[in-house]
Amino acid sequence: MKKIGVGILGFGTVGAGVAAGLIKNREVMTERTGIDIELRKIADLDITTDRGVAVDPAILTTDAFAVVNDPEIDVVVELIGGTGIAKKLVVAAIEAGKPVVTANKKLLAEYGNEIFPLAAEKGVDIFFGASVGGGIPVIRSLRDGLVGNEIETIYGILNGTCNYILTTMEKEGLPFDVVLKNAQELGFAEADPTLDVDGFDTLHKGAILAALAYGIQPDVHQLSVEGIRNKVEAEDIKYAAEFGYKIKLLAIIKKHEDEIELRVAPTLVPADGMLASVSGVFNAALIKSDLDDKTLYYGRGAGRMPTASTVIGDIADVARNLAAGTHRATAMPVTKREFKLMDPGSVKSRYYVRVSIKDAAGSFATTAGIFAKNAVSFSAAMQKDSDSSNGFATVIIITHETSKASMDATLKEIAENAISGAAPICLGIED
Amino acid sequence: MKKIGVGILGFGTVGAGVAAGLIKNREVMTERTGIDIELRKIADLDITTDRGVAVDPAILTTDAFAVVNDPEIDVVVELIGGTGIAKKLVVAAIEAGKPVVTANKKLLAEYGNEIFPLAAEKGVDIFFGASVGGGIPVIRSLRDGLVGNEIETIYGILNGTCNYILTTMEKEGLPFDVVLKNAQELGFAEADPTLDVDGFDTLHKGAILAALAYGIQPDVHQLSVEGIRNKVEAEDIKYAAEFGYKIKLLAIIKKHEDEIELRVAPTLVPADGMLASVSGVFNAALIKSDLDDKTLYYGRGAGRMPTASTVIGDIADVARNLAAGTHRATAMPVTKREFKLMDPGSVKSRYYVRVSIKDAAGSFATTAGIFAKNAVSFSAAMQKDSDSSNGFATVIIITHETSKASMDATLKEIAENAISGAAPICLGIED
Numbered sequence: 001m002k003k004i005g006v007g008i009l010g011f012g013t014v015g016a017g018v019a020a021g022l023i024k025n026r027e028v029m030t031e032r033t034g035i036d037i038e039l040r041k042i043a044d045l046d047i048t049t050d051r052g053v054a055v056d057p058a059i060l061t062t063d064a065f066a067v068v069n070d071p072e073i074d075v076v077v078e079l080i081g082g083t084g085i086a087k088k089l090v091v092a093a094i095e096a097g098k099p100v101v102t103a104n105k106k107l108l109a110e111y112g113n114e115i116f117p118l119a120a121e122k123g124v125d126i127f128f129g130a131s132v133g134g135g136i137p138v139i140r141s142l143r144d145g146l147v148g149n150e151i152e153t154i155y156g157i158l159n160g161t162c163n164y165i166l167t168t169m170e171k172e173g174l175p176f177d178v179v180l181k182n183a184q185e186l187g188f189a190e191a192d193p194t195l196d197v198d199g200f201d202t203l204h205k206g207a208i209l210a211a212l213a214y215g216i217q218p219d220v221h222q223l224s225v226e227g228i229r230n231k232v233e234a235e236d237i238k239y240a241a242e243f244g245y246k247i248k249l250l251a252i253i254k255k256h257e258d259e260i261e262l263r264v265a266p267t268l269v270p271a272d273g274m275l276a277s278v279s280g281v282f283n284a285a286l287i288k289s290d291l292d293d294k295t296l297y298y299g300r301g302a303g304r305m306p307t308a309s310t311v312i313g314d315i316a317d318v319a320r321n322l323a324a325g326t327h328r329a330t331a332m333p334v335t336k337r338e339f340k341l342m343d344p345g346s347v348k349s350r351y352y353v354r355v356s357i358k359d360a361a362g363s364f365a366t367t368a369g370i371f372a373k374n375a376v377s378f379s380a381a382m383q384k385d386s387d388s389s390n391g392f393a394t395v396i397i398i399t400h401e402t403s404k405a406s407m408d409a410t411l412k413e414i415a416e417n418a419i420s421g422a423a424p425i426c427l428g429i430e431d
Numbered sequence: 432m433k434k435i436g437v438g439i440l441g442f443g444t445v446g447a448g449v450a451a452g453l454i455k456n457r458e459v460m461t462e463r464t465g466i467d468i469e470l471r472k473i474a475d476l477d478i479t480t481d482r483g484v485a486v487d488p489a490i491l492t493t494d495a496f497a498v499v500n501d502p503e504i505d506v507v508v509e510l511i512g513g514t515g516i517a518k519k520l521v522v523a524a525i526e527a528g529k530p531v532v533t534a535n536k537k538l539l540a541e542y543g544n545e546i547f548p549l550a551a552e553k554g555v556d557i558f559f560g561a562s563v564g565g566g567i568p569v570i571r572s573l574r575d576g577l578v579g580n581e582i583e584t585i586y587g588i589l590n591g592t593c594n595y596i597l598t599t600m601e602k603e604g605l606p607f608d609v610v611l612k613n614a615q616e617l618g619f620a621e622a623d624p625t626l627d628v629d630g631f632d633t634l635h636k637g638a639i640l641a642a643l644a645y646g647i648q649p650d651v652h653q654l655s656v657e658g659i660r661n662k663v664e665a666e667d668i669k670y671a672a673e674f675g676y677k678i679k680l681l682a683i684i685k686k687h688e689d690e691i692e693l694r695v696a697p698t699l700v701p702a703d704g705m706l707a708s709v710s711g712v713f714n715a716a717l718i719k720s721d722l723d724d725k726t727l728y729y730g731r732g733a734g735r736m737p738t739a740s741t742v743i744g745d746i747a748d749v750a751r752n753l754a755a756g757t758h759r760a761t762a763m764p765v766t767k768r769e770f771k772l773m774d775p776g777s778v779k780s781r782y783y784v785r786v787s788i789k790d791a792a793g794s795f796a797t798t799a800g801i802f803a804k805n806a807v808s809f810s811a812a813m814q815k816d817s818d819s820s821n822g823f824a825t826v827i828i829i830t831h832e833t834s835k836a837s838m839d840a841t842l843k844e845i846a847e848n849a850i851s852g853a854a855p856i857c858l859g860i861e862d
Contacts, residue, residue: 031646034760277708291448293734293736294713295729297726298726299727324756326756329751336458
């Protein structure tokens with residue numbers, strides 16, 4: 001039986017999980033692969049802290065480059081993170097002709113253009129399944145299961161923190177700030193939650209999915225990103241429910257002929273659909289493709305063992321290739337098609353709009369007139385009981401499909417009109 | 432660039448779908464695999480009927496063995512079905528050293544013990560991703576993504592006909608017979624629906640998933656199978672909803688130490704969970720594994736193009752292996768562990784029980800006494816308004832966990848008691 005030696009760089013949360021999984025399920029993996037995959041080295045600057053994994057102390061080292069260069073190590077697993085030493089080690093491994101498994105989204109986003117061609121040149125595998133979706137096989141599915149499909153749409157709930165906050169706001173009717181604070185105390189949100197709640201983490205993951213679907217390398221700085229902070233209030237969740245929707249933070253990826261729509265926004269999705277059922281810290285990707293129609297992949301988008309599960313799946317793929325003396329021809333698709341990123345203003349959608357207008361004769365007519373002037377038509381509208389304490393009424397409008405540019409012009413005009421109270425809230429709808 | 436030639440045997444529904452997909456997305460697949468996968472031959476007894484796919488008539492032939500033996504054909508795709516000529520062709524292809532992709536569940540179930548070892552001996556791939564779950568990558572996920580996990584539980588909604596019927600019964604409050612008839616008229620159910628509605632199709636698929644998870648080859652004739660016919664009525668769907676559940680036909684696979692529970696039964700699942708959201712003809716598998724926790728795979732479990740999508744995914748895997756001069760070491764896991772199939776009477780579950788009892792003093796007490804005597808305890812109970820027309824009352828009981836044997840003894844005793852009206856209905860609950 002072929003034996004493959006694994007070296008882990010970075011004995012942190014995920015590194016310890018991968019070590020634990022490789023040790024626990026070594027025999028199960030052999031049943032399925034016909035290969036004995038052995039954990040042989042773990043490198044970390046700190047090799048004294050107890051990680052809760054029973055590893056032979058003799059395999060621990062502080063010298064990561066020695067692991068990369070050890071002839072007993074066939075697969076290098078980079079779990080250090082960041083773009084400093086992690087990049088040097090990944091490049092060194094590839095240069096040494098060794099395949100790399102990594103969960104380092106940032107490294108691939110910033111240096112993928114350097115690392116993927118180098119791996120291709122050296123003829124080694126680079127696998128990165130855990131960089132998007134943690135324990136969910138969304139990268140694997142785009143690459144393998146759906147390989148024969150043109151991808152039409154991807155909706156991704158890709159950030160557990162945001163989904164936990166939205167789910168809790170919905171269940172408990174609490175405002176964003178209170179739920180965020182609770183989430184921070186429970187360890188479900190970072191002390192600085194910007195990357196999560198303002199949508200950037202979702203955007204980076206969406207960009208990787210778009211790269212896998214279309215072979216494009218989008219510049220994330222040019223993309224439209226809206227998070228949930230200052231965008232979704234508990235009352236919007238309640239009103240959306242009255243129209244049969246839930247609100248989720250989505251990465252939205254769509255192919256329109258030769259243009260790719262790629263953006264992140266809190267979005268209304270049908271309450272009786274699969275995406276609406278994704279609760280708490282769970283993640284999911286709903287992919288519509290030309291042959292397979294809708295498929296959905298659901299699971300834990302983060303966390304030590306789910307992420308380790310995906311890393312180990314990649315290690316097994318690499319081990320199979322090594323045992324067969326081969327490697328994968330393409331880490332990322334290479335397209336000859338010329339895709340353009342869609343201008344955010346051209347994106348078309350239906351919208352949920354909440355406006356606060358003076359509780360006086362003519363206010364609704366004025367509001368409706370501004371929508372009409374911008375050619376944004378109503379699909380449904382509902383005036384809620386006015387709040388007598390401040391003299392403003394809340395009106396919810398569900399629009400027919402319109403361009404983002406028209407919607408923005410409408411919102412601006414309403415905000416500037418004398419009838420308007422608090423700034424309007426506007427969220428897209430994907431049915 | 433490497434070129435791989437594909438030959439399709441069987442130009443029926445799925446065969447035509449695979450041909451259409453290979454032609455339409457040839458360039459997309461090359462982007463992703465670096466290989467040019469070319470459809471070169473299609474064999475069928477009928478090569479004159481229009482299948483709605485624009486194939487060059489020169490590639491059509493009535494001689495399937497000529498396709499298998501054609502040196503231009505690198506991958507043989509068997510979509511004839513059954514165990515007659517299909518088996519001869521698959522064996523001939525493997526004997527000729529050619530990898531096979533098939534969606535033929537029956538062939539693998541009946542002759543897998545012959546075909547898998549032959550493929551291993553000849554060193555060729557045999558892929559069968561479309562044999563369970565149509566367009567859903569459940570086989571691929573068990574084999575690859577979850578390779579590092581011990582599988583703890585699989586719940587599969589694997590039959591679109593049953594799920595369509597249950598969903599329609601729920602939405603429209605109609606009885607099984609009426610919905611079945613409508614489904615037959617709409618083409619969602621066969622004229623003889625036995626394989627579907629009595630659970631056998633789900634059982635065969637569950638057996639393949641158990642084989643992939645544990646390396647066992649269960650004899651399906653020894654397994655417990657309950658379908659939805661005569662088991663689920665519209666009123667049960669309504670009552671289940673009152674307790675927060677929906678009813679789905681599930682393949683249930685669980686590992687208990689060295690025993691594998693494998694059965695098919697209509698089952699109550701939480702109404703706010705992912706399985707409950709799987710509506711209509713859609714299928715899903717919810718897998719709980721030791722590292723990855725819960726993951727779910729959802730999509731169309733049947734149909735021409737979704738099934739073709741999975742077949743094409745397998746063709747791409749085989750093409751990659753061929754281009755690299757290799758093949759997969761294991762088509763099915765080979766275990767040294769000795770698993771036993773669990774005795775159906777030992778299976779433990781919570782239950783939903785509907786009993787019809789005489790609307791008279793002491794009936795409820797007698798019923799409760801029979802449960803108590805068999806050590807089956809109540810978690811919840813609800814007596815519905817009695818039907819004055821027949822003098823019987825309906826009582827719904829939700830039990831704590833108990834063995835199937837205890838539950839069966841309880842039901843038998845109730846049915847035989849003088850207080851009892853119509854036979855009790857009993858469905859398991861999986862939370």
